[in-house]
Amino acid sequence: MKREIVKQLQRIVGKDYLTTAPEELLCYSYDGTGREFPPEAVAFPADAEEISAIMRLANAALFPVVPRGAGSGMTGGSLPVAGGVVLSLSRLNRILEIDEANQIAVVEPGVITGDLRKTVAKRGLYYPPDPASLKFCTMGGNVAECAGGPSAVKYGVTRDYVLGLEVVLPDGRIVQTGVRTAKGVVGYDLTRLFIGSEGTLGIITRITVRLIPHPGAKKTFLILCSSISQAATLVAEILTRHRPCTLEYMDRTAIRIVRDKLPFALPEGTEALLLLEVDGDAPGVGIQAAALQEFLAARSDLLAVRQADQAAEIDALWTARRAVSPAAFSLQPHKISEDVVVPRSRIPELVLFVESLAAEHDLTIFTFGHAGDGNIHVNIMLDKSQSRQVSHAEMATRALLERVIRLGGTLSGEHGIGITKAAFLPLELDAASLAVMRGIKNFFDPNNILNPGKIFPAA
Amino acid sequence: MKREIVKQLQRIVGKDYLTTAPEELLCYSYDGTGREFPPEAVAFPADAEEISAIMRLANAALFPVVPRGAGSGMTGGSLPVAGGVVLSLSRLNRILEIDEANQIAVVEPGVITGDLRKTVAKRGLYYPPDPASLKFCTMGGNVAECAGGPSAVKYGVTRDYVLGLEVVLPDGRIVQTGVRTAKGVVGYDLTRLFIGSEGTLGIITRITVRLIPHPGAKKTFLILCSSISQAATLVAEILTRHRPCTLEYMDRTAIRIVRDKLPFALPEGTEALLLLEVDGDAPGVGIQAAALQEFLAARSDLLAVRQADQAAEIDALWTARRAVSPAAFSLQPHKISEDVVVPRSRIPELVLFVESLAAEHDLTIFTFGHAGDGNIHVNIMLDKSQSRQVSHAEMATRALLERVIRLGGTLSGEHGIGITKAAFLPLELDAASLAVMRGIKNFFDPNNILNPGKIFPAA
Numbered sequence: 001m002k003r004e005i006v007k008q009l010q011r012i013v014g015k016d017y018l019t020t021a022p023e024e025l026l027c028y029s030y031d032g033t034g035r036e037f038p039p040e041a042v043a044f045p046a047d048a049e050e051i052s053a054i055m056r057l058a059n060a061a062l063f064p065v066v067p068r069g070a071g072s073g074m075t076g077g078s079l080p081v082a083g084g085v086v087l088s089l090s091r092l093n094r095i096l097e098i099d100e101a102n103q104i105a106v107v108e109p110g111v112i113t114g115d116l117r118k119t120v121a122k123r124g125l126y127y128p129p130d131p132a133s134l135k136f137c138t139m140g141g142n143v144a145e146c147a148g149g150p151s152a153v154k155y156g157v158t159r160d161y162v163l164g165l166e167v168v169l170p171d172g173r174i175v176q177t178g179v180r181t182a183k184g185v186v187g188y189d190l191t192r193l194f195i196g197s198e199g200t201l202g203i204i205t206r207i208t209v210r211l212i213p214h215p216g217a218k219k220t221f222l223i224l225c226s227s228i229s230q231a232a233t234l235v236a237e238i239l240t241r242h243r244p245c246t247l248e249y250m251d252r253t254a255i256r257i258v259r260d261k262l263p264f265a266l267p268e269g270t271e272a273l274l275l276l277e278v279d280g281d282a283p284g285v286g287i288q289a290a291a292l293q294e295f296l297a298a299r300s301d302l303l304a305v306r307q308a309d310q311a312a313e314i315d316a317l318w319t320a321r322r323a324v325s326p327a328a329f330s331l332q333p334h335k336i337s338e339d340v341v342v343p344r345s346r347i348p349e350l351v352l353f354v355e356s357l358a359a360e361h362d363l364t365i366f367t368f369g370h371a372g373d374g375n376i377h378v379n380i381m382l383d384k385s386q387s388r389q390v391s392h393a394e395m396a397t398r399a400l401l402e403r404v405i406r407l408g409g410t411l412s413g414e415h416g417i418g419i420t421k422a423a424f425l426p427l428e429l430d431a432a433s434l435a436v437m438r439g440i441k442n443f444f445d446p447n448n449i450l451n452p453g454k455i456f457p458a459a
Numbered sequence: 460m461k462r463e464i465v466k467q468l469q470r471i472v473g474k475d476y477l478t479t480a481p482e483e484l485l486c487y488s489y490d491g492t493g494r495e496f497p498p499e500a501v502a503f504p505a506d507a508e509e510i511s512a513i514m515r516l517a518n519a520a521l522f523p524v525v526p527r528g529a530g531s532g533m534t535g536g537s538l539p540v541a542g543g544v545v546l547s548l549s550r551l552n553r554i555l556e557i558d559e560a561n562q563i564a565v566v567e568p569g570v571i572t573g574d575l576r577k578t579v580a581k582r583g584l585y586y587p588p589d590p591a592s593l594k595f596c597t598m599g600g601n602v603a604e605c606a607g608g609p610s611a612v613k614y615g616v617t618r619d620y621v622l623g624l625e626v627v628l629p630d631g632r633i634v635q636t637g638v639r640t641a642k643g644v645v646g647y648d649l650t651r652l653f654i655g656s657e658g659t660l661g662i663i664t665r666i667t668v669r670l671i672p673h674p675g676a677k678k679t680f681l682i683l684c685s686s687i688s689q690a691a692t693l694v695a696e697i698l699t700r701h702r703p704c705t706l707e708y709m710d711r712t713a714i715r716i717v718r719d720k721l722p723f724a725l726p727e728g729t730e731a732l733l734l735l736e737v738d739g740d741a742p743g744v745g746i747q748a749a750a751l752q753e754f755l756a757a758r759s760d761l762l763a764v765r766q767a768d769q770a771a772e773i774d775a776l777w778t779a780r781r782a783v784s785p786a787a788f789s790l791q792p793h794k795i796s797e798d799v800v801v802p803r804s805r806i807p808e809l810v811l812f813v814e815s816l817a818a819e820h821d822l823t824i825f826t827f828g829h830a831g832d833g834n835i836h837v838n839i840m841l842d843k844s845q846s847r848q849v850s851h852a853e854m855a856t857r858a859l860l861e862r863v864i865r866l867g868g869t870l871s872g873e874h875g876i877g878i879t880k881a882a883f884l885p886l887e888l889d890a891a892s893l894a895v896m897r898g899i900k901n902f903f904d905p906n907n908i909l910n911p912g913k914i915f916p917a918a
Contacts, residue, residue, distance in 0.1 A: 101695060101804035102833075146644045157642060159651075160619065173891040181800040182832035183616060183872035185605045185655045186887055187914060188896045192618075192651035196644045213702065236560060243672065283746045341640040345560035373641035374561075413642035428645050432632040436903075437647045443902050444895075455646060 001040035001084075005061050009043055009085065012053045017044040017091070028086045032074045032133075033420055034334065039066065039080040044088050048166060048174050048205040051087065055203070056172040058085070058449045066451050067199045069109060069141030072133040074337055075418025077145060077198045081453040089140050092205060095119055103211045104163065104180055109140020109204050113147075116209075125211040128155035131414070132322045140204050146196035148414035150321075153372030154245040154279075155212075157414065159195050166206035167194055170445035180208050193440075198416050199451040201444045215245070215279035219289040220314045223274040223296065224267060224303040228252075228355070228367075231272035232348040234299070235371045238276070239344060242292055246277035247372030248321055251351065254368040257327045263316035267303050274371065275321060324368050325377070331364055332381035336393055338400060338421075341375045342409035353403050354378055361392040375413035401427055417455045425457050460499035460543075464520050468502055468544065471512045476503040476550070487545045490530045490537050491592075492879055493793065498525065498539040503547050507625060507633050507664040510546065514662070515631040517544070517908045525910050526658045528568060528600030531592040533796055534877030536604060536657045540912040548599050551664060554578055562670045563622065563639055568599020568663045572606075575668075584670040587614035590873070591781045599663050605655035607873035609780075612831030613704040613738075614671075616873065618654045625665035626653055629904035639667050652899075657875050658910040660903045674704070674738035678748040679773045682733040682755065683726060683762040687711075687814070687826075690731035691807040693758070694830045697735070698803060701751055705736035706831030707780055710810065713827035716786045722775035726762050733830065734780060783827050784836070790823055791840035795852055797859060797880075801868035803833045812862050813837055820851040834872035860886055876914045884916050 001020070010018045019025070020041045029038040040063075045051045058065045064084030071078050080086050093110035100123050107116060114134040117127050130149035131137055137147070143165070148157040164178025167190075178184060178191035194202055225231040228251050235247060250258075250273045255266065266273075278288040289307070296305045308314045328335050342350050351367055358365040369377035380396055382389040401411055401424050411421055411428050425434065438456060441448075460479070469477045478484070479500045488497040499522075504510045517524045523543030530537050539545050552569035559582050566575060573593040576586050589608035590596055596606070602624070607616040623637025626649075637643060637650035653661055684690040687710050694706060709717075709732045714725065725732075737747040748766070755764045767773045787794050801809050810826055817824040828836035839855055841848040860870055860883050870880055870887050884893065897915060900907075 099802070099804075101699075102802040103698075104802075146648075148642055152642060156619075159648075160615075169891065169895070175891045175895060176889055177892060179800070179869045180867050181802055181834075181869050181872070183607055183611060183800050183829075183834050184869040185871050185873060185875050186869055187876065187884065187892070188660075188899055189605075189618075189651045189655055190892065190895060192648050196648055201647075213699070239562075240560075240672070281746075284743055287740075287742045287746075341638070341642050343558070343561040343563075343640055345558075370642075375640075375642050408639050410638045410640050410643040410645055412644050413640070414644060416644050417646065425646065430635055432628065432634045433636060433646070433649065436628070436634060436649060439902055440647055440899070443898055 001063065005057070005063065006041060008057055009041060009054065012057070013043050013045050013050050017046070018042070028068060028071070028088065029080070031071045031076060031078050033076050035076060035079060037079045037081045039086040040083050042086045042088055044091050046091055048168055051168045051203050051205060052172040052174055054085070054087065055168060055170055059171060059447055062447060062449060064449055064452050067140070067203045069138035070136050072137040073141060073145060073418065074339070074415040075420045077416055077418040077454060078141070079419065081419060087203065089138070096206070098123060100125065104208060105211055106206065106208050107139050108206060109138060111139045113137055113139055113142055120211055121214055124214050126214040127161065127209060127211055129158045129161060132325060139207055143195055143204055143207055144197065144199045145416040146414065148370065148375065150246040150248050150370055152370060153247050154243060159192060161209045162191060162195055162207060163210050164208040165191055165194055165204055167202035167204055169202050170450040178208065182210065196416065198418060198454050200441060200454050201450070215281070217282040217285040218277055218279040219285050220308040220317065221276040221292065221296070222306045222308060222317065223276060224270045225272040225274065226269050226303050228272045228351045229348045230301065231274055232351055232371070234274065235347060236344050239372060241295060242278070242288065244276050244372060245279040246275060248275040248369070249273070249371035249376070250321070250324065250368040251366050253364065253366030254324045257330055258320040258323050261316065261320040261323055263313045270303055275317060328379055328381060332383050334382050334384045336380040336382070336397055338378045338397065339369065339375060339413050339415040340378060340400070340404040340409055340411060341373065341413040342404060342407045344374045346407040346409065347371060347374060347376065349407060350376060350404070354400065357396045357399060361396045363389065363392055363396060365396065370413070373413070374409070419454060422455060422457045425455070460522065464516070464522065465500060467516055468500060468513065471516070472502050472504050472509050476505070477501070487527060487530070487547065488539070490535060491533045492535050494535060494538060496538045496540045498545040499542050501545045501547055503550050505550050507627055510627045510662050510664060511631040511633055513544070513546065514627055514629060518630055518906055521906060521908060523908055523911050526599070526662045528597035529595050531596040532600060532604060532877065533798070533874040534879045536875055536877040536913060537600070538878065540878060546662065548597070555665070557582060559584065563667060564670055565665065565667050566598050567665060568597060568602070570598045572596050572598055572601055579670055580673055583673050585673040586620065586668060586670055588617045588620060591784060598666055602654055602663055602666055603656065603658045604875040605873065607829070607834065609705040609707050609829055611829060612706050613702060618651060620668045621650060621654055621666060622669050623667040624650055624653055624663055626661035626663055628661050629909040637667065641669065655875065657877060657913050659900060659913050660909070674740070676741040676744040677736055677738040678744055679767040679776065680735040680751065680755070681765045681767060681776065682735060683729045684731040684733065685728050685762050687731045687810045688807045689760065690733055691810055691830070693733065694806060695803050698831060700754060701737070701747065703735050703831060704738040705734060707734040707828065708732070708830035708835070709780070709783065709827040710825050712823065712825030713783045716789055717779040717782050720775065720779040720782055722772045729762055734776060787838055787840060791842050793841050793843045795839040795841070795856055797837045797856065798828065798834060798872050798874040799837060799860065799863040799868055799870060800832065800834045800872040801863055801866045805866040805868070806830060806833060806835065808866060809835060809863070813859065816855045816858060820855045822848065822851055822855060824855065829872070832872070833868070878913060881914060881916045
């Protein structure tokens with residue numbers, strides 16, 4: 001990057017808010033994929049106007065700009081794969097407004113999702129999306145990827161809560177999209193075009209979300225199964241009768257890697273675990289929990305059903321659940337993580353197929369995730385220094401994704417495409433859809449300077 | 460329209476499925492706005508392939524194509540304002556699939572919304588969107604306009620239930636968008652770009668929707684208020700404590716025009732009416748209804764609170780509510796209907812402003828609609844043969860929309876922009892947003908042949 005450009009960037013954000021020091025660049029070169037692409041500079045703009053000025057400069061001098069929240073993405077969305085400037089949104093970190101009467105909040109993109117959830121909870125309100133990384137991931141990243149989480153089975157994903165956005169377009173123009181009302185259908189839905197666009201169409205600088213009354217009460221069940229197909233079948237049965245706010249699943253390997261974090265010993269032969277919660281007001285939860293208890297008690301084939309009542313026990317269960325993904329590295333140094341989704345009724349076929357893939361390719365593959373909405377995280381573990389493992393992992397990945405599509409599923413439920421799944425996009429999207437998406441990208445960003453190299457397979 | 464083009468259209472759809480007879484064209488020249496624009500031909504294609512062929516012909520010969528469902532739209536979305544061919548989707552009227560295990564349905568655009576709701580209800584499933592026209596409006600039109608309805612306050616609008624689409628693009632290519640799973644974030648969100656695009660970006664030929672378990676039980680309350688501000692304030696209070704599935708509002712004029720359809724006499728001094736429902740499973744509804752009853756009983760200022768328990772009484776209430784819009788023509792021959800939305804807490808300001816507008820301009824203006832989500836239908840009645848009324852109605856409309864924007868609201872909650880609100884779009888959208896939307900239209904439809912003259916203000 002030319003000295004002159006660095007100087008111009010410094011002039012825009014101020015000397016203290018631009019760095020080209022290699023040790024600092026390193027901190028902005030990785031994300032949740034474990035892959036590393038160092039940027040040439042990192043800018044820490046203060047507001048939309050500074051971001052707008054950076055985009056105008058980038059269009060004149062033609063360097064890539066890559067927006068970044070917490071870097072917790074799982075598919076490389078924030079990696080500067082073509083170099084250029086990483087735009088850290090960490091200074092845009094204010095909760096600007098909580099409007100209790102109208103149940104909305106306005107936040108900047110650098111606000112940590114968990115902080116928003118806690119802050120609105122104090123006022124009796126609830127922001128449902130709860131990605132596993134909620135203690136450190138940011139709202140901007142959540143919107144860019146359309147993040148989900150365990151609560152999606154009842155409450156939906158980020159898309160379902162965003163009412164409007166402020167976005168800096170690749171050419172530097174600033175647009176306001178959407179509404180701050182419960183409904184709105186004025187013009188094309190730019191809000192949802194930006195949601196899930198993985199930072200390739202614009203840089204989100206303000207987010208208006210709707211909130212709902214806090215459910216208040218919750219009851220947690222743990223169900224231990226003797227086989228994954230038993231668990232998968234049970235999920236489908238539960239969902240025709242009950243409306244849980246969480247229905248998480250772990251297979252035996254996922255259980256094994258977090259076993260020491262679980263608040264109790266597991267019976268012999270536990271092959272799968274379901275973590276189920278119901279929420280609502282206290283009387284409503286009582287009714288739901290009683291109905292579930294009755295349904296589960298009638299199932300004599302289950303290994304154990306346990307109702308967790310103590311806060312400490314529930315916390316421990318969730319700590320264990322959220323630790324599955326990071327703890328996987330105790331098995332092997334590398335992980336290929338696919339967050340595929342299948343129609344719920346096809347979960348048994350999917351998990352059995354994954355077992356056969358693991359055997360066929362002599363790989364450790366484990367599954368966990370949001371069984372309630374068919375969003376299963378399939379984790380292929382490997383040591384990238386072993387070329388045989390690498391080639392088998394690649395074969396297994398392709399076979400998995402092809403099967404998911406044949407089962408009526410989709411390649412990604414909540415992690416996005418980024419760089420890790422771009423090559424597989426044609427498995428799911430027809431040529432005309434892909435052409436339309438490329439055309440939209442080209443319309444917004446004809447110089448291809450905003451987060452280049454993401455989503456689309458190499459031409 | 461040249462004879463040669465008519466012949467080519469006949470070749471595509473078959474002789475029986477194309478008409479140019481003036482008396483038949485007349486039937487396809489109007490919609491819910493009461494305005495009339497005759498097309499030059501009406502085609503009744505059988506499937507996406509025929510529609511694709513028509514679009515290729517239209518691009519070659521440059522004639523407008525206007526897709527049409529039931530013609531129940533309120534803003535002119537289906538009116539052939541520039542002539543050309545109306546594409547009636549009445550033959551694409553099959554419910555293709557109801558997948559109970561995964562709680563989804565796949566339908567063609569000509570399916571009547573109420574028919575889908577009834578059909579899935581037989582299997583214990585629920586498709587929530589319930590526009591007032593549900594007995595005759597179609598799913599394709601609902602998607603094109605992103606229709607809402609009374610249930611939106613709890614369940615959301617059409618956008619919240621559509622998972623995926625098949626769409627014929629303006630150039631004739633056919634794309635599949637979205638998923639048939641609970642989650643999906645693969646590529647840009649084309650599904651929601653088409654939803655609410657008012658038939659200007661593509662012709663919807665297949666719709667995949669998610670369903671939810673049928674709530675089963677419901678309780679209906681009628682609340683009579685002595686002033687509109689009392690009713691408006693009550694709405695905000697109810698929504699902080701309760702979660703109704705309906706919270707409809709009528710002012711005294713709306714009540715007056717449907718009074719003979721109500722199943723009981725109204726007490727003296729009734730100035731506003733709230734129709735409130737709670738739904739869910741039977742025990743849950745019992746709890747909700749008891750809490751509401753207690754809350755309302757403590758309000759000694761209300762004229763009357765009545766729980767409607769009999770099916771016949773509830774039906775009569777809904778018949779009256781749905782009759783408001785059509786029955787308005789008993790007041791005056793013409794109606795300007797605005798479905799503005801304001802943040803709920805601003806409803807009292809809005810309804811009082813409407814009263815002052817009516818007095819200032821000596822017009823009958825009445826309000827009713829979905830108070831629960833701030834979506835108030837404001838109806839300005841007039842006789843278009845009276846030029847003074849016309850000019851006052853125009854002034855009142857502009858003043859209303861300007862006030863709505865100042866209150867943090869939006870011009871349309873569920874009816875769309877069409878032709879009736881296009882001129883007002885710049886009140887709400889910034890210049891850059893409008894330019895982006897125009898650019899998207901131009902990218903999809905460079906020849907401007909698909910439903911031209913809609914949404915955008917004349918340049």
